[in-house]
Amino acid sequence: MLEARGLSKSFGRARALDGVSVEIAPGEVVAVTGPSGAGKSTLLHCLAGVLRPESGEVVLDGRRIDTLGEAELTALRRQSFGIVFQFGELVPELSAVENVALPLLFNRHGRGEAMAAAAEWLERLEVADCADQRIGELSGGQRQRVAVARALVTGPRVVFADEPTGALDTLGGEQVMTAMLGAARAGGAAVVLVTHDNRVAAYADREITLRDGAVLAGVNP
Numbered sequence: 628m629l630e631a632r633g634l635s636k637s638f639g640r641a642r643a644l645d646g647v648s649v650e651i652a653p654g655e656v657v658a659v660t661g662p663s664g665a666g667k668s669t670l671l672h673c674l675a676g677v678l679r680p681e682s683g684e685v686v687l688d689g690r691r692i693d694t695l696g697e698a699e700l701t702a703l704r705r706q707s708f709g710i711v712f713q714f715g716e717l718v719p720e721l722s723a724v725e726n727v728a729l730p731l732l733f734n735r736h737g738r739g740e741a742m743a744a745a746a747e748w749l750e751r752l753e754v755a756d757c758a759d760q761r762i763g764e765l766s767g768g769q770r771q772r773v774a775v776a777r778a779l780v781t782g783p784r785v786v787f788a789d790e791p792t793g794a795l796d797t798l799g800g801e802q803v804m805t806a807m808l809g810a811a812r813a814g815g816a817a818v819v820l821v822t823h824d825n826r827v828a829a830y831a832d833r834e835i836t837l838r839d840g841a842v843l844a845g846v847n848p
């Protein structure tokens with residue numbers, strides 16, 4: 628469904644990715660692991676169409692996406708992908724429910740419909756009580772649940788999560804992981820998860836380990 632073929636990407640003299648090929652099946656949960664600087668975030672950003680690789684291809688459902696124009700790529704990201712970052716990256720001026728409604732408004736849904744769908748997702752993630760609160764008033768765990776709701780509200784094919792539990796304690800992290808994977812499974816979304824935490828990687832169906840910008844052979848089934 629989502630495939631990277633021979634991706635390479637450098638930042639100055641740092642070679643972040645060096646010929647990485649991976650394939651993600653529909654509904655699959657994949658953890659991308661490896662030491663700091665191995666290229667995990669760069670791979671996630673290339674797969675999600677946030678960064679363009681220098682060479683190689685990214686293919687979604689048989690369609691090459693790394694060569695799309697900026698407007699087409701933005702539209703595809705909004706429709707097919709959801710992204711959860713380590714610190715939520717929510718809009719502080721908006722309430723929780725408004726943050727979750729935002730991707731639907733960008734996709735030209737009416738305000739009433741968008742707000743109703745957003746409220747439903749907050750309920751599913753057990754943060755309905757926070758709907759009208761500003762982001763600054765929420766705990767770290769509540770923020771990440773809101774971020775997960777925002778990533779899933781559009782019914783994406785793939786959810787990308789970069790250290791989604793990195794700012795949480797163990798229990799909070801477990802709760803967010805369970806909530807995110809349950810919601811993704813219910814929506815049929817695949818999940819690509821960057822983590823350096825083995826306990827988080829254990830939630831995945833499969834692990835892709837990177838080292839020095841390449842997939843570590845012999846570890847991944």
Ligand SMILES: Nc1ncnc2c1ncn2[C@@H]1O[C@H](COP(=O)(O)OP(=O)(O)OP(=O)(O)O)[C@@H](O)[C@H]1O
Nearest residue numbers: 638641642643662663664665666667668669670823
């Ligand atoms: N925007 C950037 N500008 C310059 N160098 C970058 C940039 N992004 C990544 N790099 C470099 O590319 C390499 C891979 O970085 P990347 O963030 O993908 O690794 P990572 O495995 O996600 O690391 P971490 O676990 O520390 O987040 C590193 O050497 C990093 O310094």
